[in-house]
Amino acid sequence: MEMSRSVLKASISLVALGLAGPAWAQTTLTIESWRNDDLPVWQEKIIPAFEAKHPDIKLVFSPSAPTEYNSALAAKLDAGSAGDIVACRPFDGSLQLFQNGKLGDLTDLPGMENFSAIAKTAWSTDDGSKTFCVPMASVLHGFMYNMDAFEQLGLEVPTTEAEFFAVLDKIKEDGTYVPLAIGTKDQWEAATMGYQNIGPTYWKGEEGRKKLIGGEEKLTDEPWVKPFEVLARWADYMGDGYQAQTYPDSQNLFTLGRAAIYPTGSWEISVFAPQVDFKMGAFKPPVVNAGDTCYVSDHPDIGMGVNAASPNQEAAKTFLEWVATPEFAEIYANAAPGFFPLIDADVAIEDPLAQSFVAWRGECQPTIRSTYQILSRGTPNLENETWAQSANVMNLTETPADAATKLQAGLDSWYKPGAASAAPSGQ
Numbered sequence: 001m002e003m004s005r006s007v008l009k010a011s012i013s014l015v016a017l018g019l020a021g022p023a024w025a026q027t028t029l030t031i032e033s034w035r036n037d038d039l040p041v042w043q044e045k046i047i048p049a050f051e052a053k054h055p056d057i058k059l060v061f062s063p064s065a066p067t068e069y070n071s072a073l074a075a076k077l078d079a080g081s082a083g084d085i086v087a088c089r090p091f092d093g094s095l096q097l098f099q100n101g102k103l104g105d106l107t108d109l110p111g112m113e114n115f116s117a118i119a120k121t122a123w124s125t126d127d128g129s130k131t132f133c134v135p136m137a138s139v140l141h142g143f144m145y146n147m148d149a150f151e152q153l154g155l156e157v158p159t160t161e162a163e164f165f166a167v168l169d170k171i172k173e174d175g176t177y178v179p180l181a182i183g184t185k186d187q188w189e190a191a192t193m194g195y196q197n198i199g200p201t202y203w204k205g206e207e208g209r210k211k212l213i214g215g216e217e218k219l220t221d222e223p224w225v226k227p228f229e230v231l232a233r234w235a236d237y238m239g240d241g242y243q244a245q246t247y248p249d250s251q252n253l254f255t256l257g258r259a260a261i262y263p264t265g266s267w268e269i270s271v272f273a274p275q276v277d278f279k280m281g282a283f284k285p286p287v288v289n290a291g292d293t294c295y296v297s298d299h300p301d302i303g304m305g306v307n308a309a310s311p312n313q314e315a316a317k318t319f320l321e322w323v324a325t326p327e328f329a330e331i332y333a334n335a336a337p338g339f340f341p342l343i344d345a346d347v348a349i350e351d352p353l354a355q356s357f358v359a360w361r362g363e364c365q366p367t368i369r370s371t372y373q374i375l376s377r378g379t380p381n382l383e384n385e386t387w388a389q390s391a392n393v394m395n396l397t398e399t400p401a402d403a404a405t406k407l408q409a410g411l412d413s414w415y416k417p418g419a420a421s422a423a424p425s426g427q
Contacts, residue, residue, distance in 0.1 A: 111324025183245025215417030
């Protein structure tokens with residue numbers, strides 16, 4: 001009898017263990033990303049928060065160097081060695097991966113209803129019918145400034161174009177600070193922190209961007225030429241030798257307290273905060289006239305998708321459902337200040353400078369960089385060409401009108417609005 005009871009207990013124990021086994025079997029998900037600067041954020045904040053709720057899923061954040069990510073990821077996906085979760089860059093690169101069957105369809109993922117169509121634009125098909133990455137964060141363009149310098153020189157934050165140049169004149173006249181910390185050596189910042197920063201004010205954000213895509217406006221029209229004219233005026237305030245000044249040079253110029261204003265974006269907040277010994281502030285792109293509607297580039301930066309070939313689809317989607325929650329948004333927004341949630345929810349942001357940037361969402365009309373959707377799929381690539389022409393205009397080696405004419409001619413050579421040329425290329 002005792003033996004029978006022992007056998008029975010053992011059998012029950014084994015059954016219990018057998019039932020418990022699958023429930024507690026641990027799945028490991030590897031996350032691919034180019035944001036290697038985010039490693040501490042994931043290890044110290046995001047992973048512990050998720051694993052506390054899902055002890056059966058282990059996360060491994062495995063980033064690549066930013067400049068190598070696209071090629072490295074493509075090679076891994078082709079070889080079948082990529083991670084389960086894929087950090088998605090905005091627009092065409094990720095769209096192509098989806099169309100090639102490398103990224104899974106997340107259109108019906110629980111939590112996607114937390115994002116607007118605009119928030120999902122960077123990771124959706126052109127017609128918006130399919131979404132393949134969960135929107136994580138965007139960055140806002142604007143100007144950082146040295147608050148101590150402004151106080152010392154008795155300057156007010158400019159809100160109009162005229163006030164902006166009046167402030168620059170006063171800074172230049174005083175001579176203590178370089179008025180604008182921006183150079184043209186690397187070209188991309190001339191476009192990203194120059195043309196795409198102030199441009200929406202003139203082409204009216206999404207209205208102008210969509211007209212350009214639809215062929216209703218051209219880059220030679222006044223709303224697209226005017227930003228170049230303004231950038232040409234910046235040349236007087238960019239300091240000696242700005243033509244040879246690199247992006248890191250500009251960063252150092254500002255963080256060392258030698259420049260008063262830095263045309264930039266919110267992505268610099270967490271980089272600069274530990275480096276500066278002065279108070280930093282931010283102001284949005286000035287409007288032309290007082291009372292005008294303001295526009296700000298609220299550009300999608302990063303999303304998260306699933307490797308379509310991952311053997312861990314259920315666990316991967318469990319993680320992505322969590323990425324689509326306000327809980328994740330709040331953790332990421334505060335661990336990486338300057339990268340703002342795209343979720344339709346109130347997210348408390350603690351960093352004061354980040355608060356200054358994100359407040360513009362409630363004050364201005366949001367838009368995205370004009371070259372990123374559809375218009376850079378051909379050759380010449382409009383994004384890269386805009387880098388070069390913005391730098392040329394700021395170097396005063398090209399007139400604004402000539403720069404615009406070259407950009408439009410390049411676009412006309414391959415892009416026909418609404419035609420097959422608008423389909424993604426293999427770039």
